[in-house]
Amino acid sequence: xxxLDDLFGTxxxxxxxxxxxxxxxPIEDGAIGDDGRIRASLPSLNRLRAHGARLLVAAHLGRPxxxxxxxxxxxxxxxxxxxxxxxxxxxxxxxxxxxxVAMLENIRFDPRETSxxxxxxxxLASELAALVGPDGAFVSDGFGVVHxxxxxVYDIAHKLPAYAGDLIVKEIKVLRKLADPVVLEPPYTxxxxxxKVSDKMGVIEALLPKVDALLVGGGMCFTFIAALGFxxxxxxxxxxxIEACERFMETDKVLFPTDVVIAKxxxxxxETQIVAVESIPDGYKGLDIGPETISGFxxxxxxxxxxxxxxxxxxxxxxxxxAGTEAVAQAVAKVGISVVGGGDSAAAIRQLGLDESxxxxxxxxxxxxxxxxxxxxxxxxxxxxxx
Numbered sequence: 001x002x003x004l005d006d007l008f009g010t011x012x013x014x015x016x017x018x019x020x021x022x023x024x025x026p027i028e029d030g031a032i033g034d035d036g037r038i039r040a041s042l043p044s045l046n047r048l049r050a051h052g053a054r055l056l057v058a059a060h061l062g063r064p065x066x067x068x069x070x071x072x073x074x075x076x077x078x079x080x081x082x083x084x085x086x087x088x089x090x091x092x093x094x095x096x097x098x099x100x101v102a103m104l105e106n107i108r109f110d111p112r113e114t115s116x117x118x119x120x121x122x123x124l125a126s127e128l129a130a131l132v133g134p135d136g137a138f139v140s141d142g143f144g145v146v147h148x149x150x151x152x153v154y155d156i157a158h159k160l161p162a163y164a165g166d167l168i169v170k171e172i173k174v175l176r177k178l179a180d181p182v183v184l185e186p187p188y189t190x191x192x193x194x195x196k197v198s199d200k201m202g203v204i205e206a207l208l209p210k211v212d213a214l215l216v217g218g219g220m221c222f223t224f225i226a227a228l229g230f231x232x233x234x235x236x237x238x239x240x241x242i243e244a245c246e247r248f249m250e251t252d253k254v255l256f257p258t259d260v261v262i263a264k265x266x267x268x269x270x271e272t273q274i275v276a277v278e279s280i281p282d283g284y285k286g287l288d289i290g291p292e293t294i295s296g297f298x299x300x301x302x303x304x305x306x307x308x309x310x311x312x313x314x315x316x317x318x319x320x321x322x323a324g325t326e327a328v329a330q331a332v333a334k335v336g337i338s339v340v341g342g343g344d345s346a347a348a349i350r351q352l353g354l355d356e357s358x359x360x361x362x363x364x365x366x367x368x369x370x371x372x373x374x375x376x377x378x379x380x381x382x383x384x385x386x387x
Contacts, residue, residue: 019045077090146381287321307335
């Protein structure tokens with residue numbers, strides 16, 4: 001896999017470079033809620049600028065159905081410009097000066113970007129390549145999209161000399177250690193949360209043989225609790241996965257909550273109770289792990305040398321259900337090698353005002369990091385290896 005150093009070795013001053021970044025940040029009423037992914041793109045962009053490249057950034061926002069002004073990248077371009085200290089206009093063409101940056105409008109406004117038809121994606125990729133010309137280059141630096149076979153991620157790498165950006169290289173280096181039992185430092189604990197156990201089946205199957213402990217929280221824990229024969233009230237439940245949860249628990253590596261925070265409504269002023277997992281009444285939802293579980297999980301993490309965390313412990317966006325996620329986030333930060341698997345976990349760290357530098361690595365790709373650890377081939381990485 002060629003990197004930025006290889007690109008610089010060919011000479012990049014004055015050349016037009018298409019950079020695929022992952023700038024899919026939350027935006028509400030034109031305001032960016034979390035600019036973490038934008039900041040993560042800065043190292044590669046700054047290095048390319050310092051070497052005199054003329055940068056055209058491609059990125060997406062959400063899943064638009066055609067051109068939707070609410071999903072314009074204009075606020076992202078403005079914020080990127082503030083962080084880079086230079087203007088970043090929305091443009092259909094690369095900038096004219098060395099070290100300058102422009103940004104294409106939301107690449108997913110063009111339905112060919114995500115098309116399942118190879119010919120449609122190929123046509124868009126050819127158009128993107130033409131924008132930077134025959135002497136152009138492509139830098140893939142959006143780790144959060146490398147698991148997608150899309151025109152600006154995969155097909156474009158067949159049209160231009162392709163290189164991995166610094167963020168891609170960093171993500172792979174960290175995740176490769178977690179996937180290799182020979183090099184990771186035990187005890188190794190994986191902490192999983194989020195809504196659905198179905199979303200985590202692959203990573204559980206792949207990592208359970210390698211870990212010393214698997215801690216399960218969030219909405220997905222209630223399928224495990226149901227597998228013990230307990231009622232879970234109105235909590236999230238996936239009955240089709242109860243049998244799989246039973247099989248996972250037979251390894252004696254799986255730890256799940258012993259108590260939970262429940263409420264009838266998911267609201268910021270909800271009346272809450274703390275109950276044992278075997279005592280969740282009808283009409284109530286489990287919405288966070290309880291204090292006994294927090295203590296138990298923290299004890300396991302205290303004796304861990306390596307931890308991978310993906311998924312919040314509860315509905316952390318609302319104060320009544322944020323304590324579990326905040327507590328485990330603080331405990332994870334104290335582990336020697338602490339890797340946060342992007343997505344809602346990374347968002348929780350920032351929303352709760354925790355110190356990002358306390359973690360070894362915060363991934364920018366939730367889905368991509370899970371699929372990498374599952375051992376799946378990620379199209380956006382495979383094509384870089386091929387090239």
